[in-house]
Amino acid sequence: MRITANHRVAILQHQGILGSIGKTGLTLLRYSEANIVAVIDSESAGQSLPKLTGIARDVPIVASVEEALGMNPDVLAIGIAPPGGALPPEWFAELRCAVSAGLSIVNGLHTPLNHHPELPFPLREGQWIWDVRQEPKGLKIGSAQARQLACPRVLTVGTDMAIGKMSTCLEIHRLAKQRGLQSQFVATGQAGLMIAGSGVALDAVRVDFAAGAVEQAVMQCATDCDLILVEGQGSLFHPGSTATLPLLRGSQPTHLVLVHRGGQTHIRNHPHVPIPALPEAIALYEAVASAAGALTPSRVVAVALNSRDLDETDSRRAIQQIEAETGLPCTDPVRFGPEKLLDAILAP
Numbered sequence: 001m002r003i004t005a006n007h008r009v010a011i012l013q014h015q016g017i018l019g020s021i022g023k024t025g026l027t028l029l030r031y032s033e034a035n036i037v038a039v040i041d042s043e044s045a046g047q048s049l050p051k052l053t054g055i056a057r058d059v060p061i062v063a064s065v066e067e068a069l070g071m072n073p074d075v076l077a078i079g080i081a082p083p084g085g086a087l088p089p090e091w092f093a094e095l096r097c098a099v100s101a102g103l104s105i106v107n108g109l110h111t112p113l114n115h116h117p118e119l120p121f122p123l124r125e126g127q128w129i130w131d132v133r134q135e136p137k138g139l140k141i142g143s144a145q146a147r148q149l150a151c152p153r154v155l156t157v158g159t160d161m162a163i164g165k166m167s168t169c170l171e172i173h174r175l176a177k178q179r180g181l182q183s184q185f186v187a188t189g190q191a192g193l194m195i196a197g198s199g200v201a202l203d204a205v206r207v208d209f210a211a212g213a214v215e216q217a218v219m220q221c222a223t224d225c226d227l228i229l230v231e232g233q234g235s236l237f238h239p240g241s242t243a244t245l246p247l248l249r250g251s252q253p254t255h256l257v258l259v260h261r262g263g264q265t266h267i268r269n270h271p272h273v274p275i276p277a278l279p280e281a282i283a284l285y286e287a288v289a290s291a292a293g294a295l296t297p298s299r300v301v302a303v304a305l306n307s308r309d310l311d312e313t314d315s316r317r318a319i320q321q322i323e324a325e326t327g328l329p330c331t332d333p334v335r336f337g338p339e340k341l342l343d344a345i346l347a348p
Contacts, residue, residue: 011039074104078107102127104128108133132193133200139209139216151226152228158234159258159281160261163260170195183228184225186200233265256285258278258303302329302341
C-alpha cells in the first residue's frame, strides 16, 4: 500500500509545522506525489505553508479536520509523532471525525488504529486504515546476503536522530532517476513507507529479526538495479538508538553518506552526550560497517549537511569547513541539490 497521485490527502499536523513533532507530514509535503489538499494545524491555520516551511507547495493550512472536509479529501495522513507515540484526546477526536466522514487513514504511529475501540466501525465500502508500523511476515535472521549483490548499496548514517537521512536518500534517488539510473529507495521508517509503499518499518520489528528484515527489503528490490539507497535510522552516538546496527548488517553497504546538522555539538535533548568530530565519526562508522575487516569494507564517501538552522552564507561556510576537515565532498542536498553526493557515490 502507498499514497498515490490519485489520493486527495489531508495531513493531520497539529503543532507539527513549526514544532519538532511533524517530520512525517513535512516529508509528505516535500516528496509525496499525492494531491495534498489541506494541512491541519490549529496553531498555523491561515498562514502560508511555503513561507513557514520553505516547501514550494501552496497547500492551505486549516484549523481542524471538519474544516479540511471542505477540500474533499479522501485520505487523512497522520503527519505528527507526539512523545509516547499516541495522540492526545483532543487530536484523537479529529480521527473520529475523519473516519465518520468516510476518510481512509494512514497511520504512522506506534498505536495501531485498525479495530481501535474508540473509532467508529465498521468502515464504509472502499474505506481503509493503513497501520504503517507493522512487522513483515516470514522474517529470518540476517545472513549478509546483500554483500553478494553487484550494485552499489548506499546507507545514510547520522550523527544524531531526525537530522535528514531520509531526505538525503530521497534527493539522491530523485537525481539518480533523472540521470537514467535504475535507482531503488528502501524505506525503513513510516514517512518513507508512505511515499515508497515498500520497505520495512524497522522500529516495528523484533530486534532478533531486524537485520534480517533489512536484508529482505534490500534483496526484494535488487533485480535489474543500478543503485540501492537505504534510508538510515538513528545514530551510533545516540544512547537510545537501536536501528543503526541492523541497517549496517542487513544492507551490507558499499557506500555510506554521513548526515550532520550544522552547528550541532551534542545529541539533541542529551547535552551530556557530545557528538565527536566528524573525522572520528567517519572512522567509527567505517569500522563498524566492515566489522573491523570481517565484512566488505564500506567507505563514507560524502557528508550531507542539514543547514536548516543556518542562513545561506553560514551554510556555505559550514560546507567548506566540513570539506576541509574531512577531505570529502559536502553539501546540503535539500538546499543546494545532491549532485556532489551522487557524483561521490558513482565515482570509480
